[in-house]
Amino acid sequence: MSPGDVLPGNIEHAEAGGLVAYSANLFDLERRAATFVDKILKDVKPADLPVQQPTTFELVINLKTAKALGLTIPQTLLLRADRISE
Numbered sequence: 001m002s003p004g005d006v007l008p009g010n011i012e013h014a015e016a017g018g019l020v021a022y023s024a025n026l027f028d029l030e031r032r033a034a035t036f037v038d039k040i041l042k043d044v045k046p047a048d049l050p051v052q053q054p055t056t057f058e059l060v061i062n063l064k065t066a067k068a069l070g071l072t073i074p075q076t077l078l079l080r081a082d083r084i085s086e
Contacts, residue, residue: 010022010023011023011058011060011083014060014061014062014065014085015060015062015085017062017064017065018062018065019061019062019065019066019069019071020059020060020061020062021058021059021060022057022058022059022060023057023058024054024056024057024058025054025056025057025058028054028055028056029054032052036049058082058083059080059081059082059083060081060082060083060084060085061073061077061078061081061083061084061085062084062085063084063085063086064085064086
């Protein structure tokens with residue numbers, strides 16, 4: 001697995017037949033969590049660590065499902081997608 005890869009989560013729903021999925025990149029979340037674990041192991045109090053929100057999101061569009069539903073996905077949305085499942 002490399003940075004930018006998406007671990008199973010909401011994204012897999014679009015790849016399994018759902019129309020669209022938009023989800024936080026779980027690989028990025030786990031990488032950031034590892035830095036928290038490192039700090040805690042170095043005696044930083046968990047209460048002193050800041051709350052963090054996801055910053056990287058993935059958009060997956062399933063064109064096969066769109067076609068089955070008779071939908072046309074606008075080109076502007078397709079260009080924004082991180083992955084297009086056919």
